């Protein structure tokens with residue numbers, strides 16, 4: 001009895017995998033036929049080299065031939081095959097594929113490992129630390145890299161997870177890592193948070209950066225033109241802070257800067273990374289331009305941009321010392 005195979009009328013993949021002179025067909029799990037050249041597969045992978053050394057079924061005698069070519073059934077779906085077969089081809093015949101999503105990255109990584117494609121594995125490693133993925137899905141990058149035991153990529157991804165809240169939403173790849181891996185990441189995140197706290201508790205770094213209060217007149221809303229500070233009335237400028245712990249050189253800074261610091265450090269408590277520092281500075285700049293005194297409005301952009309760079313650097317320095325405690 002002849003069983004009708006559901007894949008008997010399988011579709012052909014698109015260029016360059018529809019070549020009439022191809023000498024083997026790889027059929028994806030979803031029934032797409034990729035006509036490829038054995039030579040490219042053999043050159044790229046010891047797995048395929050061994051496979052093609054086995055006797056091939058005689059043409060026309062089995063279900064596993066089509067158009068006179070042997071058909072090899074693959075476990076990978078057509079999307080994965082398309083990406084990973086492109087790596088086998090010389091770049092003159094096919095453009096190097098790019099990964100559209102981390103799902104693709106995961107599928108190709110699995111295939112790369114299975115077929116011992118070291119070069120392809122290296123491309124996957126690179127994709128995992130591509131800012132496109134790191135910025136959008138740092139936790140997934142972490143999980144995939146950790147699962148694959150890519151130490152360098154795991155460390156980089158961990159750093160980017162600081163952009164997410166300490167307790168993240170569910171993410172792609174969470175089931176690839178163990179509870180110990182996740183615990184190590186949470187511990188790392190929390191240690192980074194704690195490392196940043198002294199920057200608010202002790203403003204000594206602000207004082208040492210500006211040396212003295214004349215080095216940062218903007219922090220005290222001093223008049224731009226020299227010589228006016230002394231007889232200036234409080235009502236002329238922006239309001240000063242009343243909070244003693246924010247005083248610098250025993251002098252209260254402008255209230256808007258204190259507001260900036262408090263807001264920024266509140267966010268840093270959950271997401272200890274420099275990005276927040278800059279985003280909040282942008283908001284402060286707009287506020288001061290709209291509602292601050294003339295002097296502050298005129299210089300806030302330059303001064304706060306520089307200041308947020310300084311704070312970003314301090315946050316980075318503080319968290320750079322924290323180690324992710326994972327064995328590889």
Ligand SMILES: *[C@@H]1O[C@H](CO)[C@@H](O)[C@H](O)[C@H]1NC(C)=O
Nearest residue numbers: 215216218298299302303306
């Ligand atoms: C603050 O801004 C003013 C005007 O833009 C500039 O002259 C001054 O050097 C800046 N000070 C600091 C410490 O950035």
